[in-house]
Amino acid sequence: MNADASPPKIRTEHLTRQVGENVIVDRIDLVVWPGEVMMIVGPSGSGKSSLLRLINRLDEPTAGTVYLDEQDYRTIPPLELRRRVGMMMQTAYLFPGTVAENVRFGPRQRGIELSDETIERLLARVGLAGFARRQVDRLSGGEAQRVALARVLANEPEVLLLDEPTSALDQDAKEAVEALLQEVIREERLTCIWVTHDLAQAVRMGDRVGLMESGKLIRLGTPEEVLHA
Amino acid sequence: MLSQWIHDPITLAAVQALIAGGVALVMMAIAAWYGIHLEREIIIALARGLVQVVAVGAVLLIIFDGPTTVGFLILAGMMLLAAKTAEKRAGNLPHAFRVAFWGILIGAGSVIILMTLVGVIDTKLTALIPIGSMIVANSMNAVSLALDRFEGEIQAHVGHIETALALGAEPKVAVRPYTQAAIKASLIPRIDSLRSLGIVWIPGVMTGMLLGGSQPVEAAFYQFVIMAMILTISGLASLVSTLLMAGQIFTPADQLAFGKPS
Numbered sequence: 001m002n003a004d005a006s007p008p009k010i011r012t013e014h015l016t017r018q019v020g021e022n023v024i025v026d027r028i029d030l031v032v033w034p035g036e037v038m039m040i041v042g043p044s045g046s047g048k049s050s051l052l053r054l055i056n057r058l059d060e061p062t063a064g065t066v067y068l069d070e071q072d073y074r075t076i077p078p079l080e081l082r083r084r085v086g087m088m089m090q091t092a093y094l095f096p097g098t099v100a101e102n103v104r105f106g107p108r109q110r111g112i113e114l115s116d117e118t119i120e121r122l123l124a125r126v127g128l129a130g131f132a133r134r135q136v137d138r139l140s141g142g143e144a145q146r147v148a149l150a151r152v153l154a155n156e157p158e159v160l161l162l163d164e165p166t167s168a169l170d171q172d173a174k175e176a177v178e179a180l181l182q183e184v185i186r187e188e189r190l191t192c193i194w195v196t197h198d199l200a201q202a203v204r205m206g207d208r209v210g211l212m213e214s215g216k217l218i219r220l221g222t223p224e225e226v227l228h229a
Numbered sequence: 230m231l232s233q234w235i236h237d238p239i240t241l242a243a244v245q246a247l248i249a250g251g252v253a254l255v256m257m258a259i260a261a262w263y264g265i266h267l268e269r270e271i272i273i274a275l276a277r278g279l280v281q282v283v284a285v286g287a288v289l290l291i292i293f294d295g296p297t298t299v300g301f302l303i304l305a306g307m308m309l310l311a312a313k314t315a316e317k318r319a320g321n322l323p324h325a326f327r328v329a330f331w332g333i334l335i336g337a338g339s340v341i342i343l344m345t346l347v348g349v350i351d352t353k354l355t356a357l358i359p360i361g362s363m364i365v366a367n368s369m370n371a372v373s374l375a376l377d378r379f380e381g382e383i384q385a386h387v388g389h390i391e392t393a394l395a396l397g398a399e400p401k402v403a404v405r406p407y408t409q410a411a412i413k414a415s416l417i418p419r420i421d422s423l424r425s426l427g428i429v430w431i432p433g434v435m436t437g438m439l440l441g442g443s444q445p446v447e448a449a450f451y452q453f454v455i456m457a458m459i460l461t462i463s464g465l466a467s468l469v470s471t472l473l474m475a476g477q478i479f480t481p482a483d484q485l486a487f488g489k490p491s
Contacts, residue, residue, distance in 0.1 A: 058391055058484055078483040083397040093392040096406075106396040155397060 014064035026215035039206030086157030092144035142173030311369035336466025368466035375467035382407035415467035
């Protein structure tokens with residue numbers, strides 16, 4: 001992935017989060033190249049989601065830091081950082097109101113009002129053409145996650161963090177959302193860090209896979225390397 | 230009827246207070262029979278309430294003709310105690326005492342000063358302290374309701390708040406629906422009271438004035454003034470305390486620092 005010698009999009013340096021005696025994320029050094037899909041797998045409580053939260057700076061590292069385009073992210077205003085590093089969570093957490101209001105939310109924070117055409121284009125992008133005026137409480141789980149994706153994409157992020165975005169969905173919706181994410185990530189050339197507990201999904205979707213255990217990154221490589229190690 | 234046998238007014242009032250407390254104990258016994266055990270809380274509340282209010286009566290008797298400054302000092306002390314009480318309703322919210330105090334000080338203090346300046350509240354201590362304390366108590370209730378609701382809203386919506394932050398929202402925007410809900414929750418009882426004024430109930434001030442021989446219409450206007458003041462101070466106190474609290478639950482890096490599992 002780093003063949004053209006471009007600098008890493010995301011680089012973590014000894015990234016650590018400790019709460020009391022509990023080290024949740026333990027000195028993680030991770031490089032993610034532009035356009036790469038990095039899958040993070042590991043058992044429940046291994047620190048995968050905590051790692052993503054640190055990269056989005058929803059939590060503060062107790063040691064180490066993250067570099068975005070080789071700039072220490074502590075020097076980037078948090079709101080700008082989070083616009084550039086979008087995050088999709090396990091639950092959609094849609095705001096009450098219409099689908100369009102949700103999609104407008106991110107750009108509106110920067111004073112940008114998306115046109116109806118842009119909203120429709122974003123919704124069509126996630127397979128929800130014609131859903132703009134629908135109330136979010138009438139959506140299925142899969143549709144809600146698609147709206148959450150459109151809402152993140154509306155911010156035009158450079159990096160997409162995915163925290164088990166399909167784990168709360170039924171099998172059909174899971175496959176559909178996974179296929180959609182794969183398509184969007186490739187077409188938008190997004191750098192992506194995707195947390196999952198599903199090793200098969202990690203192998204299917206990732207350029208590289210990192211395996212976490214007890215807060216540590218214990219293995220890192222291509223899906224084949226990690227699977228057969 | 231009691232007054233036929235007891236002629237000393239203080240003894241009569243004390244006996245009436247004991248009877249009222251006794252009736253409350255009967256209610257407590259009925260509740261206990263139904264499985265609602267609040268015996269300790271009710272007995273302590275009755276005892277504290279009686280001792281405190283009689284103590285205030287005694288203090289008023291002593292400082293009856295004192296300077297207005299003394300009245301403001303007493304009200305300031307009441308505000309500190311009110312903030313301490315409101316703090317308990319704020320659960321684990323950070324800096325709750327400080328936040329509640331500022332809410333009560335700005336809400337109650339500004340209205341007390343304004344109403345004293347325009348003459349609605351007499352500067353005599355016998356008027357300033359009881360009416361001022363009523364305003365402080367109402368602002369305390371508003372702050373307690375607002376902070377209690379705010380804590381519940383934050384804990385119930387951690388995911389939504391962090392999602393808003395992750396989409397680039399400022400903290401004040403991310404919590405706005407919950408600050409609004411908290412302020413609204415603290416105002417609804419006041420609005421309902423005002424709406425039902427005179428139809429469902431005749432509140433204490435008007436009742437007191439009528440019993441004291443005032444003109445009913447004069448008493449009614451005065452009661453409206455008091456109710457409008459209570460609505461104002463409730464809004465101000467809950468607004469100030471909730472907005473101040475909203476600023477306390479985020480770190481300087483715009484991270485939610487409250488309500489998350491650690």
